[in-house]
Amino acid sequence: VSTKAPDVFLITSACELPKDNSPVVLACLITGYNPKSVTVTWHLGTQIQDQIMFPETERQGSYTTSSQLATPPLSQRHQGEYKCSVKHIPSNTNKEKTFRWPESPKAQYPSGPTAQPQAEGGLSKATRTPATTRNTGRKKEEEEKEQEGETKTPECPSHTQPLGLYLLPPALQDLWFRDKATFTCFVVGSDLQDAHLSWEVAGKVPKGGMEEGPLEQHSNGSQSQHSRLALPRSLWNAGTSVTCTLNHPSFPSQKLMALREPAAQAPVRLSLNLLASSDPPEATSWLLCEVSGFSPPNILLMWLEDQREVNTSWFATTHPTPQPGSTMFWAWSVLRVPGPTSPHPATYTCVVSHEDSRTLLNASRSLDVSYLTDRGPVK
Secondary structure, eight states, rough: OOOOOOOEEEEEOOOOOOOOTOOOEEEEEEEBBBBSEEEEEEETTEEEEEEEOOOOOEEETTEEEEEEEEEGGGGGGGGGEEEEEEEETTTTEEEEEEEOSSSHHHSSSSSOOOOOOSSOOOOOOOOOOOOOOOOOOHHHHHHHHHHHHHTOOOOOOOOOOOEEEEOOOOOOHIIIOOOOEEEEEEEEEEEOTTTTEEEETTBBHHHSEEEOOEEOOHHHOOOOEEEEEEEHHHHHHOOOOOOEEEEEEEEEEEEEEEOOOTTOOOOOOOEEEEEOOSSSHHHHHEEEEEEEEEESSSSOOOOOOOOTOOOOOGEEOOOOOEEETSSSSEEEEEEEEESSSSSSSSEEEEEEETTOSSSSSEEEEEEEETTTTTOBBBO
């Protein structure tokens, strides 16, 4: 297992200014490191503070531990800042976290973005309402008190990020080239060590084809985990429902279902045209591929040069957009053809696949740049 540097997070037991003589518990969570053994030191100003170290635990090749101390009463808080220093010798890592006494809860707990999966095509999402969400309506009496100088203490924000569940549908590459429908279920949040993702196909637990991903730590303090399910393409084409369920002991269960759109329509028109050829013939030419009349909008478009896949830097493809006055979609792609590298003409093919297509659609043009021969589209 490779060496991993630790991630360090500061945790506190209070999110409001404590009253006099009310201690606040501070802790450092150190996670995601390998091999084990870290050195933790707490400072108040220049003075080393006593601490309680908790045993290290191992999960999927990474270690986690925590260190805790109790601060002095509030009256002593101006003596300095509390710092948690973590040293991990194998990864040559030194990290430091500083606790500053806040003027308000918002100053101590800034909100940060939660890492989320990105993917082309449709993305289903189910999220739990954050614990900080509340009704912002206020009674007249409360507003009057604030006008008189009596401010209401802000609510204590939630320490736990809400869990987000996402279900990615099958990629067209898998449907066409591997004859499989692969689904990916993501959960994003915090405290995911006890989270569990499970699958159902047509209401029944599948016997195989499942792959569990590792628990991943992100720089903003969030975590993510994923699970994949591979099914034969025939099941997806038949309209079989696929459900991903998230279970966690601290949250209600969540479910997302993927179901193939019944009113799918394969592309009805594909054309390939020569936009321009340059003079002299050694210069660049351009080809335009247009596809229309399909729904849903997810398609796979690629270019071939003499049956070899073209480098993606050679072409640009638009996102599918609705056709005017129709529920169908259309898209186009422009291929830049550089000057010829051989005296023989090359054949360029635009290939399109859609989940409702029974065969791959294609249109080809033989482009002899040296003689600017236009042989027309072949369908």
